[in-house]
Amino acid sequence: MSLRIGTQTALAIGAIAAFGLRGGPAASAAFENIYSAGHADIGVALEDNDELHLHYHFGSNAVLNGAVLGPGLDDEAYEYDPSEVTVLVSDDAKLSAPVALPFLGLSAGDPVWILPQSNNPLLPFVGIATEELTSGDWSSFSFSLTGFSGPGAFALFQTGLGTTVFWDTIDGIDGTDVLTIGSIGGHDHYNFGFSTEGVYDLTITATGTHRTLGTLSDTATFRFNVGPLASPVVPEPASLAMMGLGAVGVLGSVLVRRARGRVEEETAA
Numbered sequence: 001m002s003l004r005i006g007t008q009t010a011l012a013i014g015a016i017a018a019f020g021l022r023g024g025p026a027a028s029a030a031f032e033n034i035y036s037a038g039h040a041d042i043g044v045a046l047e048d049n050d051e052l053h054l055h056y057h058f059g060s061n062a063v064l065n066g067a068v069l070g071p072g073l074d075d076e077a078y079e080y081d082p083s084e085v086t087v088l089v090s091d092d093a094k095l096s097a098p099v100a101l102p103f104l105g106l107s108a109g110d111p112v113w114i115l116p117q118s119n120n121p122l123l124p125f126v127g128i129a130t131e132e133l134t135s136g137d138w139s140s141f142s143f144s145l146t147g148f149s150g151p152g153a154f155a156l157f158q159t160g161l162g163t164t165v166f167w168d169t170i171d172g173i174d175g176t177d178v179l180t181i182g183s184i185g186g187h188d189h190y191n192f193g194f195s196t197e198g199v200y201d202l203t204i205t206a207t208g209t210h211r212t213l214g215t216l217s218d219t220a221t222f223r224f225n226v227g228p229l230a231s232p233v234v235p236e237p238a239s240l241a242m243m244g245l246g247a248v249g250v251l252g253s254v255l256v257r258r259a260r261g262r263v264e265e266e267t268a269a
Contacts, residue, residue, distance in 0.1 A: 036088040037122060038062035041129035041187050044206045052218040054206050056080045082220040089113050089194060089226040092122040103155045103168040104195045113226050115192040117158055129187030138184045140209045145177040147203025152196035197227030
């Protein structure tokens with residue numbers, strides 16, 4: 001559920017999450033397309049003029065399967081279906097919680113794994129984007145957490161003058177686990193926090209109100225491997241879902257297509 005906590009907690013989390021950490025990511029194992037560093041967005045596009053499509057949009061500095069992607073040919077961006085990628089949250093993301101993190105069920109000093117909202121070159125730098133949408137075509141847009149499986153708790157949050165938590169699973173998930181996009185056509189970065197090692201599946205639903213097409217949505221599952229890479233990478237059996245909503249299957253094909261604009265270069269948030 002969404003909540004805000006104090007400035008002291010926010011500053012402590014932000015400072016330690018951005019701090020230079022030890023070692024390198026675990027070696028890739030038996031799961032294709034392991035994303036271990038560099039910039040990427042969880043993006044959404046309007047396909048065939050009437051369908052939303054969630055996907056990964058990788059920057060040229062993203063590292064997949066141990067190799068930097070590099071510039072796309074003819075300004076093409078790298079886009080992958082969510083079912084083709086595991087985000088590796090290596091032990092370079094492991095911290096000791098500087099203060100209690102109630103939205104992850106953690107006390108001060110407990111271990112926590114955070115992909116930070118500011119760039120750490122050793123880790124995936126994951127944003128959430130609507131850059132492929134034309135802002136004037138939409139009256140509203142949001143991303144909701146509608147399903148979850150994993151061995152511990154997960155939260156999506158931002159730090160600054162206070163901490164804003166958009167999604168968290170510590171008390172279940174419901175209609176308040178929503179990230180409302182105020183400026184359609186842009187992107188932003190967030191902290192992805194995990195309370196323990198293991199494989200987490202996050203089912204995300206993108207929903208928008210199009211000015212001529214009405215309400216459109218798409219749902220996909222995004223996988224995060226926290227700690228040493230599992231072999232094979234499989235989800236935990238426990239799961240949560242919004243009542244009336246199940247995890248929706250996603251296409252298995254890898255997509256590489258022209259995006260609006262240019263291949264994204266890494267920028268620090």
